[in-house]
Amino acid sequence: MDFIPKDEISESFIQCVQSGLIEKGLDTTLIFYDFDFLTSRINALKAAFPANTMHTVAIKANPLIKILEKIINTDIGVEAASEGELFLAEKSGFHPSRIVFDSPAKTRNEILLALSKNIHINADSFMELKRIAELREQINTSSKIGLRINPQVGYGTITATSVAGNYSKFGVPIKEYRKEIIESFEKYEWLTGLHIHIGSQGCSMGMLLTGFEEILQLIIEIENRINRKLLFIDIGGGLPVSYDHNQEPSKIFKYGAKIQELLQKYQHAEILLITEFGRYLHANSGYTISMVEYAKQYIESNTLIIHVGADLFLRECLNPGQWLHKFILLDKNGIIKSGEKKLKYNIAGPLCFAGDIIARDIELPIAEEGDYLVIYDTGGYTFGMWSKYVSRMFPKTILKTGNTFEIIRNREKPEDIYSFWSG
C-alpha cells in the first residue's frame, strides 16, 4: 500500500467521533497517524538493505513520544540532531548504541554528554573533529566517530532541503578538502567512518547514489593511505516520497539493490551501513483533518479558512508550490463529499500573515462551514516544525494500530499556552 485509502480515512474519523475520542466543536484539527503503515515501511526498508545495516529514524521528522516508544519494538534506532532529541531518544527507551548524533551546532557539553554515553557522533566539520579530539582526552568513551562529507553532487528541485550542492552549511566539501579529509583519518585513529546526507525531498535517487559512490571511492583512498579498514558508512536519509500521488512512489527496493551493487563493485559488502530515513518512513503514514470554519466564496476567489496553517505546515506556506499535498473533503459527519460541481479553493490557515496559505487553486466539491478538510501525507515534517505564532493550540493526535485508536497527544489547552509563554 503506497497511500492510506480515502475510505479508511473517512471510516477512522467516523469511528473516533462515535467512540468519543474526537470531540466535535473542540477538536477543530486532528492529526492521525497509522502505525501499521509505518511498520510496513520499516519492513520494506529492512528487506531492501543488506543485513548488516543499522537503520535509524530521524527524530526531527516525527518526535511524538508514543510513536518513538513503539518504534523501539521494530528494532531500529534513532538519529538525533539536538540535545532535546538525544533526551527524547533516551527517555523513549532507545539504548545509546541505537542512537546516532548529528547536528552542525553541537556544543562542547552536548559532545561530552554523547561521549560519556558512548553514543555515535558524526562530526560536521574539521572544527568539530578538533573539539571531539580535545574532549576525548577528558573522558573514557567507545563512541563511534564519523565525519560528515558534502559530496557536492548538486542541488535538488527544492533548494531549502538540498544540502549537497557546491555550497552547503553541512559537511566538509569533498572537492576542495579531499586531501585534508584523508589526513584527518591519519591523524585521528578513532575516526572510523563517513557520513553523508544529500537532501530531504527533491533530490533524486540518482543523486543519492552518486553521493554514495563518491563516498565509496573516498573510503578506498582513505583505507589505502591509513592501512586500516573503516567501520561504517552512514548514508543519511533523503529518499523522496510522493505527495501528489501521481508520481511514482519511492522505490526503496531499487535504492537498496543499487546500494548493494555499489558495495559489491567497490568490495565493501562487509562494511556496516547506517541509514537515517525520516520522510520515507513517516510522511505517508499520517494525515491531518481540519474543520472548515469559513468557506469564503467571492467572485474572484474562494478560500477555505481551516484551523491549521503555517503553524503546522511551515514549509508548505513559506515555499509555496513545492510541497503539493493531496486534499479531500468530508462532510460534517465524516462522509466523503463528492458532487458534479467543483470549485477551486485556496486553503488558508488561522494565522495573521498573508502567507498563511497551505495550497492554492485546489479543486474540491462545494465546501460549507463545518465540513472537514483532509490533508494527506502529513506524518513527517509537519508537527515536528510546530510554531507557536499566534498562540494556537497543538491539535489532538490519534494513533491507529490495527483497528484500535488511541489519543497519543492531547489537544493543548489555553493553560498550556500560558505556561509556554510564562516559562
Ligand SMILES: Cc1ncc(COP(=O)(O)O)c(C=O)c1O
Ligand atoms: C542528517 C540528516 N539525516 C537524516 C535526515 C532525514 O532525511 P529524510 O527525512 O529526507 O529521510 C535529515 C533531514 O534533514 C538530516 O538532516
